[in-house]
Amino acid sequence: MKHRWLLIHSLGVYVFLYGPILLLAALSFNRSPIGATWTGLTFNWYAKLFSDADIIDAAQRSLLIAAGATAVASVLGTAAALALSRPGTRGRGPTAGLLYLPIIVPEIVTGCALLTFFSVWRWELSLWTVGLAHISFSVSYVAIVVRARLAGIDRTLEDAAQDLGASPRAAFWRVTFPMILPGVVAGALLVFTVSIDDYVITSFVAGPASTTLPLRIASMVKTGLTPEVNAVSTLLLGLTMILVLVAQRLLRGPGEGSHI
Amino acid sequence: MDIAIDIRAVTKRFGEVTAPVTAVDNVSLSIGRGEFFSLLGPSGCGKTTLLRMLAGLEHPTSGSILLDGREMAGVPPHLRPVNLVFQHYALFPHLNVAKNVAFGLRYQGVARRDENARVAEALELVRLGGLENRRPDQLSGGQKQRVALARALVLKPKVLLLDEPLGALDQKLRKEMQVELKALQKRLGITFVFVTHDQDEALTMSDRIAVMNAGRVEQADAAATVFERPRTLFVAGFLGAANLIDGFIVRPEKLSLRLESAPEGGAFLSLPVTVEDRVYQGINTIWTVRLDDGKRLTICQQNTEPFDVHAGAAGEKRHVWWDKRHAVYLDEKGLDAG
Amino acid sequence: MGKTRSRSQRKGDRGTMLLLPTWLVLGGLLLLPLLILLGTSFHPPDDVGNPQAISNWSQFFHSGDWAHNYVQSVRPIYLRVAWRSLWLAAITTGLCLLIGYPVSFYIALIAPQRRKNLLLALAVIPFWTSFLIRISAWRIILQDRGALNALLLHLHLIYEPLRLMDTPLAVLIGLVYGELPFMILPVYASLEKLDRTLLEASSDLGASGRGTFWRVVWPLSMPGVAAGCVLVFIPGIGQFIVSDLLGGSRTMLLGNLVQNQYTSGRDKPLGAAIALELTAAVLAMLIAYAIAAKRRGMEVAL
Numbered sequence: 001m002k003h004r005w006l007l008i009h010s011l012g013v014y015v016f017l018y019g020p021i022l023l024l025a026a027l028s029f030n031r032s033p034i035g036a037t038w039t040g041l042t043f044n045w046y047a048k049l050f051s052d053a054d055i056i057d058a059a060q061r062s063l064l065i066a067a068g069a070t071a072v073a074s075v076l077g078t079a080a081a082l083a084l085s086r087p088g089t090r091g092r093g094p095t096a097g098l099l100y101l102p103i104i105v106p107e108i109v110t111g112c113a114l115l116t117f118f119s120v121w122r123w124e125l126s127l128w129t130v131g132l133a134h135i136s137f138s139v140s141y142v143a144i145v146v147r148a149r150l151a152g153i154d155r156t157l158e159d160a161a162q163d164l165g166a167s168p169r170a171a172f173w174r175v176t177f178p179m180i181l182p183g184v185v186a187g188a189l190l191v192f193t194v195s196i197d198d199y200v201i202t203s204f205v206a207g208p209a210s211t212t213l214p215l216r217i218a219s220m221v222k223t224g225l226t227p228e229v230n231a232v233s234t235l236l237l238g239l240t241m242i243l244v245l246v247a248q249r250l251l252r253g254p255g256e257g258s259h260i
Numbered sequence: 261m262d263i264a265i266d267i268r269a270v271t272k273r274f275g276e277v278t279a280p281v282t283a284v285d286n287v288s289l290s291i292g293r294g295e296f297f298s299l300l301g302p303s304g305c306g307k308t309t310l311l312r313m314l315a316g317l318e319h320p321t322s323g324s325i326l327l328d329g330r331e332m333a334g335v336p337p338h339l340r341p342v343n344l345v346f347q348h349y350a351l352f353p354h355l356n357v358a359k360n361v362a363f364g365l366r367y368q369g370v371a372r373r374d375e376n377a378r379v380a381e382a383l384e385l386v387r388l389g390g391l392e393n394r395r396p397d398q399l400s401g402g403q404k405q406r407v408a409l410a411r412a413l414v415l416k417p418k419v420l421l422l423d424e425p426l427g428a429l430d431q432k433l434r435k436e437m438q439v440e441l442k443a444l445q446k447r448l449g450i451t452f453v454f455v456t457h458d459q460d461e462a463l464t465m466s467d468r469i470a471v472m473n474a475g476r477v478e479q480a481d482a483a484a485t486v487f488e489r490p491r492t493l494f495v496a497g498f499l500g501a502a503n504l505i506d507g508f509i510v511r512p513e514k515l516s517l518r519l520e521s522a523p524e525g526g527a528f529l530s531l532p533v534t535v536e537d538r539v540y541q542g543i544n545t546i547w548t549v550r551l552d553d554g555k556r557l558t559i560c561q562q563n564t565e566p567f568d569v570h571a572g573a574a575g576e577k578r579h580v581w582w583d584k585r586h587a588v589y590l591d592e593k594g595l596d597a598g
Numbered sequence: 599m600g601k602t603r604s605r606s607q608r609k610g611d612r613g614t615m616l617l618l619p620t621w622l623v624l625g626g627l628l629l630l631p632l633l634i635l636l637g638t639s640f641h642p643p644d645d646v647g648n649p650q651a652i653s654n655w656s657q658f659f660h661s662g663d664w665a666h667n668y669v670q671s672v673r674p675i676y677l678r679v680a681w682r683s684l685w686l687a688a689i690t691t692g693l694c695l696l697i698g699y700p701v702s703f704y705i706a707l708i709a710p711q712r713r714k715n716l717l718l719a720l721a722v723i724p725f726w727t728s729f730l731i732r733i734s735a736w737r738i739i740l741q742d743r744g745a746l747n748a749l750l751l752h753l754h755l756i757y758e759p760l761r762l763m764d765t766p767l768a769v770l771i772g773l774v775y776g777e778l779p780f781m782i783l784p785v786y787a788s789l790e791k792l793d794r795t796l797l798e799a800s801s802d803l804g805a806s807g808r809g810t811f812w813r814v815v816w817p818l819s820m821p822g823v824a825a826g827c828v829l830v831f832i833p834g835i836g837q838f839i840v841s842d843l844l845g846g847s848r849t850m851l852l853g854n855l856v857q858n859q860y861t862s863g864r865d866k867p868l869g870a871a872i873a874l875e876l877t878a879a880v881l882a883m884l885i886a887y888a889i890a891a892k893r894r895g896m897e898v899a900l
């Protein structure tokens with residue numbers, strides 16, 4: 001085959017990308033708590049997760065925050081995307097800039113800024129501060145995904161609906177909204193995964209009682225004492241991968257899908 | 261005929277084993293040196309696929325292609341002595357006109373300093389001198405087409421392949437380019453293989469035409485022969501209209517309407533008809549008439565005399581006349597084809 | 599008679615209203631904090647590292663104390679960190695280009711149509727999962743008792759474990775690993791848009807496969823390459839997790855430096871100053887890229 005080397009190289013890259021993840025998953029079933037040599041199959045580490053109060057609490061907090069942030073971000077982000085796609089809206093340029101800000105500004109900086117912000121207002125670091133922080137970067141993701149979706153939609157359909165007797169509001173809900181719904185859901189799923197996985201910003205704005213799952217995982221990794229970390233990591237990776245796959249499916253939908 | 265291109269029993273099949281598509285079906289053609297040869301046919305008839313096989317961009321499933329007596333199987337496009345003018349020009353957007361035209365020169369061993377002269381020469385040939393520094397997106401459709409032409413001609417190919425190059429131009433420009441291309445070909449003496457679906461175009465420019473349908477060549481003859489002596493119903497119908505009457509074909513413009521029937525033993529034959537419809541088109545009038553057995557004929561007559569003279573309202577009886585020499589008899593095979 | 603608004607104007611009004619909540623929330627959670635951060639970067643730190651309140655404003659301005667943190671931030675030890683961050687980001691970008699371009703090329707131009715989406719998705723999905731976890735997986739590989747050493751020892755290629763953790767090399771590996779999809783995607787996008795007939799024309803005019811690549815494919819993929827380099831380099835200099843998990847204290851990058859000031863370094867205003875300098879650099883680079891791209895007529899493929 002003519003492009004043999006390209007194929008081999010590409011396969012190698014895929015092995016490179018997925019190797020560490022697969023290794024992690026494999027080791028989560030490894031009997032030995034340290035090292036990387038296979039000593040036998042066990043589900044021990046997974047079982048231990050369920051009795052580890054720290055991990056369960058952290059997971060619950062992460063899910064709660066993610067759900068809340070996703071809900072708020074989905075509404076705001078969709079509204080922003082709709083507004084941006086209307087030609088008459090004022091302030092579109094600056095809004096687009098504002099939406100890109102969380103993506104451009106390094107996470108470290110956002111984290112510091114939020115921490116400083118909360119301390120100036122004398123807010124105690126808690127789940128609320130984490131939630132607000134997550135909202136701050138989630139809105140952008142939803143807005144961008146929905147906006148891409150809107151771009152592929154024929155907006156004159158809404159006009160046609162109005163011509164047929166629907167009020168502007170009815171036209172939106174009966175015509176435009178169903179068409180962008182897959183995009184909204186996909187955006188929500190993506191934001192959910194981003195929120196669950198967030199580490200840097202969360203580490204700045206989480207209080208001692210608001211340890212989220214990634215924070216817990218990070219401390220487990222650094223101390224290197226608890227081997228369940230491989231198990232919980234694998235579970236989290238699996239969950240987010242499934243969510244992302246579903247989101248991709250939704251975006252691919254009828255006709256052209258936007259890749260993220 | 262000094263044969264430049266020899267196509268021998270070439271077949272091209274696409275697609276999976278379960279749903280194969282035969283784009284070119286056992287085609288054999290000989291194209292002479294210095295000929296303006298057209299591949300004419302409707303969309304999907306295989307003419308472009310055949311052309312691409314000549315260029316080396318597709319490989320025949322079976323059969324062989326010889327250029328100048330040399331077997332071309334296994335010879336990649338960049339090593340063949342032919343050049344292709346693409347339907348949508350395929351101009352490199354990141355290069356200006358001069359660099360586009362000069363693109364292939366370095367593979368012929370032309371030194372960089374000699375490139376400019378060759379480029380200027382080619383651009384003069386297509387009457388685009390002076391546009392060297394323009395970029396493709398700054399050119400009109402007609403100009404792009406000439407650049408594509410110049411880019412191929414600068415390499416002095418033995419055979420030039422043209423894939424419906426005039427398709428995207430407007431009518432007037434198209435006609436101008438047809439004349440120019442024909443003149444160019446005569447001047448350079450290069451063999452042209454020209455693909456088109458427009459029969460007027462093919463008739464205007466070609467020495468010989470191969471009419472293709474569903475992957476097969478229905479007829480390959482001199483242009484006038486293909487028109488005047490079609491061998492199949494398809495060819496007759498594709499190059500102009502054709503009336504099928506009882507085993508032979510007569511073209512509408514060769515029919516005329518009279519009140520009386522033709523005399524026996526004369527040069528003309530006639531049949532009784534009933535007028536069904538008449539459409540005035542300025543230069544011509546198109547009549548639809550019906551034979552006794554129910555078959556419809558189309559008549560196209562120039563309005564050389566005042567309109568009233570031909571007047572035949574719907575339902576009226578007339579006779580349709582034709583010169584015996586204008587009846588083209590098809591054999592069994594020709595009647596079945598198309 | 600009052601001026602009635604046209605239909606499109608009313609549509610625009612509705613649009614503007616839709617934007618209000620977003621502005622409130624994002625303005626309050628992004629712009630405001632950044633401005634406040636800017637403010638704190640001018641304050642001196644107190645004993646525990648928080649920004650200290652200013653008692654005498656005029657003296658504060660005239661003495662030049664307000665710039666103290668910024669002056670501090672360019673001390674050699676900090677400059678070394680900045681330099682290291684830039685260097686590593688640059689090498690990462692180069693490696694990502696070298697490794698990623700062929701993959702994009704394969705997917706866009708060689709892979710059969712029905713596989714393309716799958717291959718692309720496979721390359722992108724890791725990006726959306728936890729960066730933290732993926733990098734921590736590399737600890738397992740690179741540690742003294744990690745998978746790589748275990749394998750090399752087992753194959754008798756080495757006799758002592760290689761010291762890979764807490765080195766710039768480890769950070770480099772982690773950076774390339776994390777940023778590779780950012781190169782593959784934009785390069786794929788611009789290669790995918792390539793007009794295939796241009797490749798055929800090039801071949802017809804006499805260029806071999808390699809000639810066609812360097813003279814046609816490579817120049818036309820430049821917008822994608824540029825976008826990819828920007829998408830890899832700019833987040834690269836602000837990286838935190840990779841150097842935190844794989845670099846140890848010896849390979850400190852700007853991200854770690856900032857975090858350090860906020861925790862054990864006890865100098866939040868200095869951290870703020872460095873953070874803002876980093877942001878300014880990022881913004882400057884992005885603006886430069888946007889201008890350059892617009893000038894060349896390239897679409898800004900971000």
